Amino acid sequence: MTNRRSIFIVAMIAVLQLWSVAASAHQRSSSGPHTGIAIAEISHGEMIMIAEYRDRIIDLAARATDTNEPFRRVLNYAQIQHAYCLWGKMPGGVTDEASPFNECSHAYLAATKAVLLSMRGMGGEAVEAEAIVSAIDAGMVLRGLALITCQFSGEAFNTADVVRPAWRDVPLHPASMATLTALAAAILAVFYCGRRLLRRITP
Incomplete structure (x- = not known):
């Protein structure tokens, strides 16, 4: 449960950082x-x-x-x-x-x-x-x-x-925010699992 919560928090941070960078660009x-x-x-x-x-x-x-x-x-x-x-x-x-x-x-x-x-x-x-x-x-x-x-x-x-x-509006649109957050969480979960797997098989 702790690992899942950590992945979710990191995913939210990643999405917000992506949004802040994208929002600064012209539409x-x-x-x-x-x-x-x-x-x-x-x-x-x-x-x-x-x-x-x-x-x-x-x-x-x-x-x-x-x-x-x-x-x-x-x-x-x-x-x-x-x-x-x-x-x-x-x-x-x-x-x-x-x-x-x-x-x-x-x-x-x-x-x-x-x-x-x-x-x-x-x-x-x-x-x-x-x-x-x-x-x-x-x-x-x-x-x-x-x-x-x-x-x-x-x-x-x-x-x-x-x-x-319109990236700056993503946090104001629940469906878009939820989808991008879930995507970021999935990517981070794959990365996390892959990293753990590599640690196990690496002598």
Whole structure:
């Protein structure tokens, strides 16, 4: 019990230190909008549906052969933003407007939407892309998502402008704080167990 308590305390300290460092950084990192490609905004309702089809969209885009540089840059941006947003794994990142990961979720899903719409004009991908668009449209109507908006719904993006999570707000969002604390605790527990194992097997 003492060991578990120690791991938890160290994990909390690690998370708070990470938060303090990250919070001092800017939420956006830009090399200038004029150097990038503009990406249209995405509504909150669209986000929910695009998130459900994201893997299928990215897989289709990765297989595309008849592409151009703008398409590849937007696709690359979508993947980079997805990683910055912790691969969409944070609770409420897509659905919770108050999540520190909501704006960066808007960014990678807006880029994913742009990739999907671009593929509607590609010979080899047009049919499947159109099928995905139709499924998303139908899902939005059936689930009443068409008119749902949030504070980031009108925000456009740019491939030169990386959107990071709002780390300074993590302690104010219980679900995010709990997830990151649990992750830090798990990493420290693995390190602790590995260290003890090495001590036992080392002569």
